[in-house]
Amino acid sequence: MAKAFKRTRRGIGGYLEPGERELLRRLFEDVIELLEPEEPAHQDPLAAMVGVDGQARVPEDSALLRLLPNAVGNDDEEALEFRRLTERSLREGKIGALRAAALLVEKREAVLTGEQAQLMSRALNDVRLVLADRLGIESDADAERLHGIDDWAKADDVDTYLALVYNFVSWLQETLMQAMLEGLDDV
Amino acid sequence: MSVSTPVRESGVETRNEELTISDVPWVVIVWNDPVNLMSYVSYVFRSYFGYSESKANSLMLEVHEAGRSVVATGSREKVEKDTLAMHSYGLWATFQRADQP
Numbered sequence: 001m002a003k004a005f006k007r008t009r010r011g012i013g014g015y016l017e018p019g020e021r022e023l024l025r026r027l028f029e030d031v032i033e034l035l036e037p038e039e040p041a042h043q044d045p046l047a048a049m050v051g052v053d054g055q056a057r058v059p060e061d062s063a064l065l066r067l068l069p070n071a072v073g074n075d076d077e078e079a080l081e082f083r084r085l086t087e088r089s090l091r092e093g094k095i096g097a098l099r100a101a102a103l104l105v106e107k108r109e110a111v112l113t114g115e116q117a118q119l120m121s122r123a124l125n126d127v128r129l130v131l132a133d134r135l136g137i138e139s140d141a142d143a144e145r146l147h148g149i150d151d152w153a154k155a156d157d158v159d160t161y162l163a164l165v166y167n168f169v170s171w172l173q174e175t176l177m178q179a180m181l182e183g184l185d186d187v
Numbered sequence: 188m189s190v191s192t193p194v195r196e197s198g199v200e201t202r203n204e205e206l207t208i209s210d211v212p213w214v215v216i217v218w219n220d221p222v223n224l225m226s227y228v229s230y231v232f233r234s235y236f237g238y239s240e241s242k243a244n245s246l247m248l249e250v251h252e253a254g255r256s257v258v259a260t261g262s263r264e265k266v267e268k269d270t271l272a273m274h275s276y277g278l279w280a281t282f283q284r285a286d287q288p
Contacts, residue, residue: 066220066279071270073216073283086271093275118234125227125277132222143189143221170189170224177226184233185240 002168004175011111012179021105023165027127028102034064034130035091035098051089058083063133067094067126097122117180124173131166135159188225188251213266215259218279219250231276232258236269260285 003015016024037053058080059065068087070079101123104110112120137143149163217228225247232243236259249256258280259269266282273280 067277069274069279069281071267071274071281073281074287075283082267086267090271090274121227121230122276125223129222129277137221140189140221174224174226177224177230181226181230181233184230 002172005112005117005172005179006175007179007182008111011113012117012176012183013109013111014176015109016105018108020168021108024105024127024169025102027131027165027169028098028105028123031067031123031126031130032095032098032102034061035067035095037088037091051092052085053088054084056080056084056087063130066129066133094122094126098126114180114183117176117183121173121176121180124169124176128166128169128173131162131169135162135166137166188219188223188228188247189221212285213261213263213282214257214285215266215269215273215280215282216255217246217250217258217273218281219254220279223278225251227276228278231273231278235272235276 002020005012005014071082072079097119100119146163155161155164229243229247232238232246246256246258270280270282
């Protein structure tokens, strides 16, 4: 069983069992795959270099839309224009954090620096956003309903399994946040 | 937003004064969602914007209870940058002119 993240003198320490590390690595990779942009056949090399994507459109997948939301309130046209200018770098930043997190869970015990802890917290959060979308969590009441599901012996169907995974990742992120918040208190 | 154990004692004080947004043209709004942990949202407000613990917590609670909160104000350039930063953290944020509903 994983241990809660704890602030130590050397950094934020964490311990994960092999099965948990494998699970997290797969989750990080699934979200990376979701975020990887499809390369259009006639990509303008200059536009690609500066991170502009003239083909970007509002994602049809609701999980992807939650990761890459519209940024401009009350104006869909402006939101699309803004997406074309910024979405590619947002995707790349998220993929970077997820890749870093996947590397960090390769070791059974890890002591995270402040920067690594922040990358890990962002990656865990993006994983939770995607899992929540797949589980249909749309309200606080939906989230509440899944809260008590914690018995792995009863993981008989996909939804129960996903809920168990969601609760595990939520627990892990919460312990990480407590350790990171303690770090802010010290400043 | 979602609460997960262990719950941290939050030193929430009385609600901050209403932000006066009439003299600044653009605002960043963070919207409630049932997934982001309260501790995480508070951490993001503290570490990214440099807000105090009590200000970060009261903004976080306003998002949670009222469904949305204006978390930053400023020029168009600033709110664009802040909104993108919120998205990079996975918070659901939009920017708009301050005088829009």
